[in-house]
Amino acid sequence: MSTSDSAQQSIPEPFPKNGVIDTIIRHATVITQNDQRTAIKDGAVAIHHGQIVSVGADTMVSGSYSAMREIDASNRPLFPGLVNTHTHLFQSAVKGLGEDLPLGDWLRQVTVPTSQAMTADELYIFALLSCVENIRSGATTINEFSYPLPDSNMHAAAIRAMNASGLRGRYSRGIVDGGEEFGSSPRFIRPIEQSLAHVRQLRTEAHSQGGLIDVGVAIGIIWGMTEHGLRAIRAFANDTGVPVSMHVNEVPFDAECSFTAWGKSTVPMLESTGLLGPDFLPVHCVHMSAEDIHTFARHGVPVSYNAVSNMILGSGIPPIAEMMRAGINVCIATDGSGSNNSNDMLESLKFSALLQRAACRDAAVVTAPTAVDWATRNGARAMNMFDKVGSIEVGKRADMFIFDSATAKSTPLHDPIATLVHSSSPANMHMVMVDGNVLLEHGRLTRLDEAKLIQDAQQMSAALSQRCGTHSLLR
Ligand SMILES: [Zn+2]
CATH class of the missing domain: 3.20.20.140 (Metal-dependent hydrolases)
Known part of the structure; x- marks a missing residue:
């Protein structure tokens, strides 16, 4: 993994023309998963219409765009989904x-x-x-x-x-x-x-x-x-x-x-x-x-x-x-x-x-x-989707997550990649984004009523296992 705090990749022409983008994620340790596996300390990712338009040092990216929405990663790692x-x-x-x-x-x-x-x-x-x-x-x-x-x-x-x-x-x-x-x-x-x-x-x-x-x-x-x-x-x-x-x-x-x-x-x-x-x-x-x-x-x-x-x-x-x-x-x-x-x-x-x-x-x-x-x-x-996802790079779709290591299991954080593989759990998901849409924020789903879903699934699976004759201790 190479580390960088100065490189910036952007779509060549100012995009969009007025420089106002949908979202910027600031102050992240960006684990790009690009060909060089670059990690950017205090990095930022600019996103417009679901596409990544700029990735680089926070000072450079945030200086180039103003965003309707700013997400502060507070130095947490940002991984591709x-x-x-x-x-x-x-x-x-x-x-x-x-x-x-x-x-x-x-x-x-x-x-x-x-x-x-x-x-x-x-x-x-x-x-x-x-x-x-x-x-x-x-x-x-x-x-x-x-x-x-x-x-x-x-x-x-x-x-x-x-x-x-x-x-x-x-x-x-x-x-x-x-x-x-x-x-x-x-x-x-x-x-x-x-x-x-x-x-x-x-x-x-x-x-x-x-x-x-x-x-x-x-x-x-x-x-x-x-x-x-x-x-x-x-x-x-x-x-x-x-x-x-x-x-x-x-x-x-x-x-x-x-x-x-x-x-x-x-x-x-x-x-x-x-x-x-x-x-x-x-x-x-x-x-x-x-x-x-x-x-x-x-x-x-x-x-x-x-x-x-x-x-x-x-x-x-x-x-x-x-x-x-x-x-x-x-x-x-x-x-x-x-x-x-x-x-x-x-x-x-x-x-x-x-x-x-x-x-x-x-x-x-x-x-x-x-x-x-x-x-x-x-x-x-x-899945023949590498042109769209799989890394945080300019031109790709904005699918990524911010990893919050402030749990007992993930502390201390020395190497974000080692922590993700060996010391992580769903409790670490701080923000999950797909195509520029935030699906989970501060640990909560934004689109779904999760409590209701869990209740429905429990009731339906109990009824279904009874109909099928599959073994359930709760029958
Ligand atoms: Zn299978």
Whole structure:
């Protein structure tokens, strides 16, 4: 990390012409996460129409602009918002249910039945609750991976919740077009053409809502797909530019099914269908051969690493250090809060780094700056959003948070990056901003009635678990 107290980056021409901008954040230690990882002491960030127009020393930036709103960071660190590259928003409904089950049983007994019994109104509340957890843990961009629910109202409700939260993100619409013989729920299976037509429709709907949510495709699992479906998704992605995400090799069962169906394990099968590329984001990748890793590297495929979920479900430890050595762009995520059991990106940040240190018996294999790269720049790249987010730089959207270290856990503060990774919690979030909009201020949400949301979610999840017959101690 280089430190600077004099550099200033600005949009070349005075912008706007009268020099009056929407917001200036003053007196911050700006952790830019730019290419040089510059940290600016007593820095300032000027923001207009949701865009960063100047970053530099406070004296220089504040001398160039006057702002409608001034936020004094009082020498606290200012970080780019974190990027949570994989979650299932509705799963806040099942936190604490299906404990101690491995993946297959957990899906069959808890998660899938719950998703199928939920109403659109319930899904909206659970999705919003997950969004709040993301905001409170500094995540400003999320990649929602929906289940392949046949009711279009459910998908619309989730997108509405994401928009209501003010977060930026992607709604990746879940797709399953086969695999009943391996355990796919028949209620999820739809012809690929029908599902892709729905993705097109969702894109139009999301666009018309005018929020910060775009739409992607989410391939549930290799054994839930036909070869025709995989090839159709690649053709669709090429045609529309819609990015694709997929659960890959979370447990050995995935590659075994692929081998049974096609005589090839998962990664060679995906390669043969043409799916691999920088617009393809595989999630988990726990059980990977050296050859699988090199195949991903060759195709520029990033990997979404979900350490807490892998630990909770006992799925294993992904070979992340090998992936990094191969040049793969590693990013991180919480996964859904059914297998986490939260959507706390700060917790995932710490566990992601430490699990690799333990696995490799090497305290330096993942440093705190590497982990912060995973959660910012790398995540933005993996979602093809690095032109907009992932660092605090001129021209990017204003997604960032002010970190207040005045808690017992985070005191003393010597190195903001080490503190963020190892000694932080949602209690440190002083201000969270997305696209120039303040979503959390002095620890309070600005757009949502959080107390009411928590009450609604508690009541709805109790009723839902009763309807589903999932185990709840409160029944
Ligand atoms: Zn997942």
